[in-house]
Amino acid sequence: NAGVTQTPKFQVLKTGQSMTLQCAQDMNHNSMYWYRQDPGMGLRLIYYSASEGTTDKGEVPNGYNVSRLNKREFSLRLESAAPSQTSVYFCASRAPAYNEQFFGPGTRLTVL
Amino acid sequence: QQQVKQSPQSLIVQKGGISIINCAYENTAFDYFPWYQQFPGKGPALLIAIRPDVSEKKEGRFTISFNKSAKQFSLHIMDSQPGDSATYFCAASLSGGYQKVTFGTGTKLQVIP
Numbered sequence: 073n074a075g076v077t078q079t080p081k082f083q084v085l086k087t088g089q090s091m092t093l094q095c096a097q098d099m100n101h102n103s104m105y106w107y108r109q110d111p112g113m114g115l116r117l118i119y120y121s122a123s124e125g126t127t128d129k130g131e132v133p134n135g136y137n138v139s140r141l142n143k144r145e146f147s148l149r150l151e152s153a154a155p156s157q158t159s160v161y162f163c164a165s166r167a168p169a170y171n172e173q174f175f176g177p178g179t180r181l182t183v184l
Numbered sequence: 185q186q187q188v189k190q191s192p193q194s195l196i197v198q199k200g201g202i203s204i205i206n207c208a209y210e211n212t213a214f215d216y217f218p219w220y221q222q223f224p225g226k227g228p229a230l231l232i233a234i235r236p237d238v239s240e241k242k243e244g245r246f247t248i249s250f251n252k253s254a255k256q257f258s259l260h261i262m263d264s265q266p267g268d269s270a271t272y273f274c275a276a277s278l279s280g281g282y283q284k285v286t287f288g289t290g291t292k293l294q295v296i297p
Contacts, residue, residue: 076227105285112193114273114289115228130284162227171216171279175227 074098076176078163084182085153093148093179095163103166104146105173106130106138108159115162121146153183187211188276190288197295203261205291207274210255214276218285219248219259222271231272232259235279264295 079094097104106118117130119138127138135157137149146165150157160180164173189208197203209217218233234241234248234257241248247260261268271292277285 107287112289114190115287117284120284164227171218171233171277172230173285175229177225177227 076163076165076174078161078176078179080179081177082180084184085150086184087154089153090149090151091153091181092150093161093163093181094145095147095176096145097163097165097174098144099165099167099174100143101165101167101174102143103168104140105164105166106136106146106148107162107164108132108157109162109178110159118148118161150181153181155183157181158183187286188274188288190274190291192291193289194292195294197261197264197293199264199266199295199297201264201295203259203264203268203293203295205259205272205274205293206256207258207276207288208254208256209276209286211276211286212255213278214286216277216279217248217250217257218275218277219246220273220275220287222273222290224270228273261293264293266295266297269293269295 076097102123105120107115121127121140124143139147162178163176166173187210219231220228221231222228245262250257271290274288275285
């Protein structure tokens with residue numbers, strides 16, 4: 073039982089490049105989330121998915137897109153990376169009827 | 185608009201001392217208040233949580249105190265240990281449904297020997 077896994081762990085992009093951050097969970101959770109973590113800003117919600125087939129914007133969605141590929145996988149795409157998207161990205165999932173969110177180990181992204 | 189305000193931003197405590205982190209929220213509809221602990225290079229993990237129908241919850245050395253009328257809650261770490269050195273996030277949410285969680289900005293705790 074791996075919990076929530078994220079790939080890659082580290083990534084360096086040049087401005088304008090695109091990439092997809094992958095997230096998968098093996099806990100059969102319905103809800104999944106993407107956060108970014110910046111110094112002094114805490115965790116800010118980018119997008120979330122309440123269940124397979126649905127996605128909604130969070131607090132800071134601009135510049136990102138998401139895909140809930142199936143119940144296990146929730147990917148985050150940067151179409152044209154900008155230096156302001158340099159951050160640590162966390163994926164999380166939550167089971168129905170429980171309030172605890174389970175976080176992945178994060179992806180550290182640097183945009184030059 | 186920040187709905188959960190957390191203080192202090194950083195905290196240094198001697199081993200054996202008490203660490204106290206405070207949070208205040210605005211939305212009176214929130215009904216679930218967790219604290220997450222994050223070690224360097226790791227994702228946050230749930231430490232302890234409380235609902236507003238109780239004023240205090242204790243798990244080992246960790247205690248949440250909750251003041252509904254003041255819309256404030258705090259984390260107390262008794263007998264703080266170097267292994268407690270981490271970043272702590274308070275949060276608030278509406279339980280159930282898709283549960284969008286609002287996090288505080290985090291407190292970096294350092295416990296020195």
